[in-house]
Amino acid sequence: MTQTIELTINGKAVRAEVDDRTTLADFLREHADARSIHLGCEHGVCGACTIVIDGAIARSCITLAVMQDGADIRTLEGLGDDPVIRQLRESFHHNHGLQCGYCTPGMLITSRDIIARYGAADESTVRDALAGNICRCTGYAGIVKAVREAAARLAHDRSSDADASASVVPRRIAGSL
Amino acid sequence: MKPAPFTYIRPQRIEDAVAQLVEGGWDAKVIAGGQSLMPMLNLRMVSAERLIDIRRIPQLTACKDLGAEVRIGAGVTHARIQQGDIPDPSNGLMPKVASRIAYQAVRNRGTIGGSLSLADPAADWVTTMAALGATVEWHGEAGPQTGPAEDFIQAAYTTNLGPTDVLTAIRIPRLPREAVWGTYKLCRKTGEFAHAMAMVIRGGVTRAFLGATDGAPIRLPSVETELQRAPTCDAGLERALGEAMETDIANSSRELADVRRWQMRTCLVRATRMSFGIPELAVSA
Numbered sequence: 001m002t003q004t005i006e007l008t009i010n011g012k013a014v015r016a017e018v019d020d021r022t023t024l025a026d027f028l029r030e031h032a033d034a035r036s037i038h039l040g041c042e043h044g045v046c047g048a049c050t051i052v053i054d055g056a057i058a059r060s061c062i063t064l065a066v067m068q069d070g071a072d073i074r075t076l077e078g079l080g081d082d083p084v085i086r087q088l089r090e091s092f093h094h095n096h097g098l099q100c101g102y103c104t105p106g107m108l109i110t111s112r113d114i115i116a117r118y119g120a121a122d123e124s125t126v127r128d129a130l131a132g133n134i135c136r137c138t139g140y141a142g143i144v145k146a147v148r149e150a151a152a153r154l155a156h157d158r159s160s161d162a163d164a165s166a167s168v169v170p171r172r173i174a175g176s177l
Numbered sequence: 178m179k180p181a182p183f184t185y186i187r188p189q190r191i192e193d194a195v196a197q198l199v200e201g202g203w204d205a206k207v208i209a210g211g212q213s214l215m216p217m218l219n220l221r222m223v224s225a226e227r228l229i230d231i232r233r234i235p236q237l238t239a240c241k242d243l244g245a246e247v248r249i250g251a252g253v254t255h256a257r258i259q260q261g262d263i264p265d266p267s268n269g270l271m272p273k274v275a276s277r278i279a280y281q282a283v284r285n286r287g288t289i290g291g292s293l294s295l296a297d298p299a300a301d302w303v304t305t306m307a308a309l310g311a312t313v314e315w316h317g318e319a320g321p322q323t324g325p326a327e328d329f330i331q332a333a334y335t336t337n338l339g340p341t342d343v344l345t346a347i348r349i350p351r352l353p354r355e356a357v358w359g360t361y362k363l364c365r366k367t368g369e370f371a372h373a374m375a376m377v378i379r380g381g382v383t384r385a386f387l388g389a390t391d392g393a394p395i396r397l398p399s400v401e402t403e404l405q406r407a408p409t410c411d412a413g414l415e416r417a418l419g420e421a422m423e424t425d426i427a428n429s430s431r432e433l434a435d436v437r438r439w440q441m442r443t444c445l446v447r448a449t450r451m452s453f454g455i456p457e458l459a460v461s462a
Binding site: 001045057117133 | 178179180181182183184185208211212215216219220228230232256279280281282283285286366367368
């Protein structure tokens with residue numbers, strides 16, 4: 001069976017016919033050219049396919065495309081100008097936050113959410129919140145350093161330019177780890 | 178790693194979902210957050226000819242503060258509980274538990290009702306709802322039904338739900354203001370399913386449970402007696418709790434391997450310390 005869905009992908013309205021069993025990850029890669037979505041485990045363990053659905057991070061390999069009728073979806077392709085992603089990209093580069101790069105899109109999307117939730121968090125909070133994203137190259141030290149550095153820089157920018165804060169980082173979400 | 182073909186249906190009302198289950202029989206499956214079902218479909222450990230998506234049924238995402246209890250729709254996500262978007266009857270226990278379920282990307286989609294319906298013994302809500310003395314509501318061919326969360330799970334992945342029943346809500350009695358709690362689960366990796374779990378509530382009500390067993394959570398009446406008369410948490414109490422736990426496991430006619438009993442004992446002691454406000458790494462004199 002196939003069904004027609006309408007959704008927003010990276011700001012663009014999309015109408016598509018999808019097979020009922022197609023995962024959101026496969027749909028976005030094949031029909032929306034969102035090749036930043038990497039499929040590592042395809043059962044929700046590795047985090048490489050993490051994207052943003054209606055403002056909340058989610059794993060695109062364990063949700064169906066047909067379930068997303070009406071959803072607003074962001075992948076890394078649509079976050080190129082996002083100030084937090086821009087800072088994270090620079091910090092990952094400087095701190096050796098990647099080697100092969102396979103986990104990196106998921107790491108960046110998750111790190112953006114960590115910064116939104118916890119701001120300039122301590123190391124244990126960052127490690128805890130990154131636990132759902134697996135990296136087989138780096139040993140995580142560089143990634144954790146990169147996230148903390150990016151968070152600290154963004155917090156610093158925010159305090160020196162209070163007006164920009166609302167657009168840079170979404171509201172802090174209540175509830176801690 | 179792709180699911181076998183199925184037909185996806187999104188009913189608008191709970192009655193329609195039940196009708197789909199009646200029509201589809203054993204080959205129909207209900208999906209909400211899909212954070213356990215989708216991996217199983219991808220791995221083809223489970224197959225379905227008809228997948229019934231209940232995530233958007235408005236009745237299932239509604240929450241209501243009824244004073245003496247809070248009624249939470251089965252489709253409420255772990256993230257909404259974690260973030261305090263719904264009334265909390267548990268003096269903070271439920272947001273704390275929610276914040277420790279899997280990972281944020283999973284908490285954003287996984288639901289409390291889905292977790293209870295699947296009934297993985299290591300799932301956090303299975304033990305939490307038993308510990309809070311909650312009531313489970315479901316809807317089936319015979320209409321609406323209810324039952325205590327403590328008796329809801331018969332065995333691993335087996336609940337009181339019949340093949341055409343859909344879990345609709347959970348009613349959680351409000352803890353007395355003076356009630357305190359402690360919870361601890363043993364995971365080798367952050368966010369993975371627990372190997373052992375313990376939860377204690379003291380003050381006004383006293384309840385102690387072990388979770389992540391081979392089936393339903395185990396209630397610990399002798400441990401509850403010890404907790405009731407304990408003014409402080411010291412090494413003496415911790416020893417007594419361990420012994421009481423052994424008695425309760427023996428009386429429950431459930432079997433736990435030695436290593437699991439040690440893990441459970443550690444969880445019970447740490448949960449109790451937490452309820453007394455003792456930091457996690459402190460050692461009792």
